[in-house]
Amino acid sequence: MIRIVFSLAFFLYAFVLQAQVSSTYSISFENAVHHEATINATFTNLKEDEATFAMSRSSPGRYALHEFAKNVYNVKVTDGKGNELSPTRPDPYSWRVKGHDGTIMVSYTLFANHGDGTYAQIDETHAHLNLPATFIYVPELEAQEIEVTFEVREDLNWKIATQLKHQKENTYYAKDFQYFMDSPVEIANFRTRAFKVEDQTITFVLHDDAASDAQLDAYFEKVKKVVLEQMQVFGELPNFDYGEYIFLACYMPNATGDGMEHRNSTSIPSSRSLSKGGLELNIGTVAHEFFHIWNVERLRPKSLEPFDFSRANMSGDLWFAEGFTSYYDDLSLVRSGIISREKYIQGLVRTFNYVWTSPARQFFTPIEMSYQAPFVDAARSVDATNRENTFISYYSYGSMLGLALDLSLRERNLSLDDYMTMVWKAYGRTEIPYTVEDLHESLNTYAGKEFGDHFFNNYVYKSGMPDYETVMEPMGMTLITKNDIEFGASVRNQRLVSNAKMGSSAYEAGFQKGDKILKIGAITMDGQASINAVLSTFKVDDKIPVVYERFGSEHENMLTISTAISYDMKLIETDEKKLTNKIKANRSGWLNSKIQ
Structure with missing residues (x-):
């Protein structure tokens, strides 16, 4: 009996020891006017003789290195x-100390003045915090619990908004390092709106000193429409860890436009106030980031699990x-009536031309384009690149x-909505990370092996272009191919501001970024x-002398006038003979609201 009691006591002691809070932080903002925070951290339960603490080098939702340690000093x-x-x-990006007694206490100053979703910004309007850019950590303690206390500026009427669990007063809790670092914080004199979806709360936090309450109310109605419309795709909301999802909207002139998804919240800063166009223009980011609560946060690539804060992911x-999240953001806006069908199609046309007229598909497949993220996703470098010719945004x-998959499935009386729901149930709701092979097999199961193999083998594992003209026809939409005279490089004030596109007139004539066109x-x-307007006064295949300036000297090249393919899309709207009941039903199933 004594042995049993002793064993039970030892087990409970071991459990408490393992579950205790081992990382405790406090952060204050006395010198906010100069973008500084003072941070004190206490790390206990250290077992290694030489303790290591570090700053993150990457951040959830971003894939490049950011080296946050560069803004840490006075350690x-x-x-x-x-x-x-x-x-x-x-x-x-790290420090080591010997001779500790199982505990180390670290104080440091953080400089922060970039208010986007990756970095942090501290000034007298707010403390906008992305935690990897803010707090050091001890790798040894990553599995253990964390508490943080925010010493807010009461003289500035600051309040705290975050997905971290509220403990008491200004102290918050995270079960482990991964959740802590995935939890952005907005500390400001903000306003909130909230509504219930079944037993969970959707909270919208707005830091926007220029917006009126009426503008906030109008915008919040749009937010609600987005939430409820996207929920129809999957038939349910995820179970938020603490019963709440929080939009952290910072629409201040000192913020930098961005959107960053997190497990139970999103950081959506913008320099555009609701009173200055944001009421119409900011909602797209809301739609994109909220869809991520399913696709990315829970329906998650195996390649990103667990997220590694010490390297590029x-x-x-x-x-x-x-x-696919980008496909659904505008689709949910048109379905909910926030944007018109005409505006939706205009957006498709812009993206369609960017993707399918790019020479980059000869170099990389969609999978390989995804591999480029560490080089392009807010990554910084000083050397020039050839992204105009080698990269298409994933x-x-x-x-x-x-779009191609959705319309192809609808041609078979199926839909991308139902495919996404199937994948959600298998890998999202269960939180089993997926591979591309899992997505492929799921499509085979849903739509048939022949269909699934064709889509993945031609358009995912390779860089083929789907037959859009055929799949658009049942929607009463036409794809128009144009061949207009085109120079092949962006020109502003006579100067090339982009690399010439491979195969274009500008490329074949040898023009470079920086050249100034004189004649x-x-x-x-x-x-x-417009340079294209001038070129259009000539005929295709005409050879024209072009005088230009490069590195301070004048040169002359012969330019052969040529065309470039571009695309347009049109919805049949007025021709009743072509706009059949079948087309109306197809289009309704695609673009109409799913809310009953």
């Missing part, structure tokens, strides 16, 4: 009794994770594949006329 370390310890620096599944590429034939360029 001081003591043991649990206050004895000073001298840290060493094994690399640019690469995934070949972003064409689906980000691209957001755009994936959204066009989503085309006998026409002197003055910066007012």
